[in-house]
Amino acid sequence: MLLLLVVLAGLLLALPVLTVLGSWLGLDAQGWAQWQHLMDTVLPGYLGQSALLSLGVALGSLLVGGGAAALVSLCRFPGRRFWDAALLLPMAMPAYVAAYAYTDALQFSGSIQTALRAEFGWRGALWGDVRSLPGAVLLFSVCLYPYVYLLTRTALSERAGPLMEAARLLGAGAWRRMREVALPLARPALVAGVALVLMETLADYGVGSYFGLSTLTTGVYKAWLVQGDRIGAAQLASVLLMVVTVCLLLEQRAQAQLRFAGSRTQARAEDSEQGYRQLQGGAGWLAQAACALPVLLGFVLPAGWLLRMAWQHAQYGEMPVSAERYQAWALASLKLAGAAALFTVLLALFLALGQRLGRARGWRRWLAAGVARLLGLGYAVPGAVIAVGLLLPIGWLQARWPQAAPLFTGTLLALLWAFLVRFGGVALQSIEAGYARIPTSMDESARMLGASPWRLAWEVHAPLLSRATLAAALLVFVDVMKELPATLVLRPFDSDTLAVVAYQLARDERLAEAALPALAIVAVGLIPVALLWRAMKLK
Structure with missing residues (x-):
């Protein structure tokens, strides 16, 4: 029974990607x-602009x-511990939310340009x-640099200090230590x-x-929603999937090298000052400014501008959107995020249990591990690909079995x-991280006492996994609150979320009204940032 459920879960998870590739x-x-028409017309433009955007963002x-x-990892300067935490804040700011704030602040008719033109008599943009x-x-x-910051900070702070000190004792200068010790560790x-x-x-x-x-993502939605070309949308989605797969393979290879390089054969010198460069005076102030700039641009300024927009909107008494509608949108978002967190965590618990119980059962173990890996790869699949991959079989179902279509469409x-x-x-x-902390000897003891697998999971594993389960639910809850592409296409028509509402209001140039739902998304996004910082401090 457990094996059958694992296979069914694997098919359900793989269907969107298989549908796109099967097109x-x-x-x-x-x-x-x-396809030839796409290659001759829009595809080069999509690929070119996606490549330019990716190259610029990567650099x-x-x-x-x-x-x-x-x-933060190799230097010591005043305020270092504060900036170590503050540099995580842009993770709470979705890029499309920051786009609304910066557009309102910097556009031609915005208050900044208007004030400057009035003050100095300037004209034009x-x-x-x-x-x-x-x-x-x-x-x-x-908005996205914290991904690089987190991984690099961990790699350097855990291993660079003793090695940098050893290189210094051998006579290597500061730049040589950075080039030949720190950079290879961080690569x-x-x-x-x-x-x-x-x-x-x-x-x-959104952006x-x-x-x-x-870009490829906007091209997928344009082909589906504007031109009504399902095959073209699937073809573009498959191209996007292949590009993302290349990025995923690079990430997995780098993570494998990072784990190999991360063997802790040396003691961590977090509290020791040996091997770290001391920055005082002007150098210390420059280091603080370098840390402050991305925090200001990625979180403080857009969040502050959104607060200003919302406050002015409330002060002027302009409320074309009633408080009841805002409340309905927030409630719909909370319900959707709560339901998604519940079902996602249940699926994760089920698959993790299948791996745990199938460790010594040959091919069953590999099957459970394969489905779990498939689930793990889902985060790399763009929402546009998933949306197209689900809409194609739903459209086929509507044509072949109209009676069952209402179960999937509009729900x-x-x-x-x-x-x-x-x-x-x-x-x-x-x-899985929670299960790694539970010794297998507890499972063996429970089995010797005659406990069934389900009783083992309920009475032994569940209490010990409570914190891991809560963390998983919170992370999924926050991700669903911020998610836009799949929600925009697949949501029921009478159930708008805060992310969808903020996007629609901003698209209609009603940026002041979009500030309140955007701020709610940012506030929820601070939860995983706080959890992440707490976990980093405990290490």
Whole structure:
């Protein structure tokens, strides 16, 4: 029974990706003609702008995240511990939310340009439009650099100190120690962090659509929603999937190298000052400024501007959207995120239990491990690919079996299915970490006493996994609250979430009204940041 459920879960998780890839198998002459048309018209533009965006964001996040990690890990300066925590704050700021704030602040008709023109008598636009490719590069860089910062900080803080001190005693100068000791240690972490940043950038729809960029993700939605071309959308989704797969392989390879390099054969010297460069006076102030700049650009300024927009909107008494509607949107978001967290955590617990009980059962173990790995890879699949991969079989079902179509269309079932695929890996990682702390001897003792697998899971594993389960549920809850691409397409028509509402209001140039739901998303996003910082302090 357990094996059958594991196989069923694997099929459900793999269906969106298999559907997108399988769209190539049944192409007729018309389908190949459509693909040729895409290659001759829009595909080069999508690939080119996606490549430019990815290259710019990779360089920006590498410089910002890697530089901040090097300062915090290898140097000692006043306020270092504060900035070590503050540099995580942009993780709570979705890039599309920051885009709304920066657009309102820096656009031609915004209050900043208007005040400057009135004060100095200037005319015309004072700078370029923020809704552009360079603006998107800057926005993604300051919002996503924490991925690079976290991995690089961990790699350097745990191993660099003693090695840097040994190199200093051997007569190596500061720059040589950085080049020949710190950089080789940090290289796998830098590659893994940049790969994660690229996956998030390629999966984004909110910034690309709002800024009018022609990326692969916006092309998928344009082909499906605007042109009504399902085959073309699936073809573009498959191209996006292949690009993201390359990033995922780079990330996994770098993570493997990082784990190999992370063998703790040396004592950690976190509290020792040996091997660390002391920065005092002007150098210390410059280090603080370098750490403060990405925090200001990635969190403080956009959050402060959103607060200003919301406050002014309330002060002027302009409430075209009633408080009851805001309350309904918030309640819909909370219900959806709660339901997704519940089902995702249950699935993760079930798969983790299957791996735990199948350790010594040959091919059953490999089957459970394969399904679990499939779930873990789901986080790398963009929401656009998942949405298209679910809509294609739903459309086939509507044509073949109209009576069953209402079960999937216009309901939360397809949306929850997408969330299981997209965020199941987040929950599974937390549950597996909890299981790693439970010795297998407890399982053997329970079996010797005649406990069934389900009783073992309920009476032994469940109490010990309570903290891991809660952490998994919180992480999935926050991710669902921020998720936009899949929710925008698969949600029921009468159930808008805060992310969808903020996007729609901003798209209609009602940025002041979009500030309140955007702030709610940011406030919820602070929860995993606090949990992450607490976990880092405990290590």
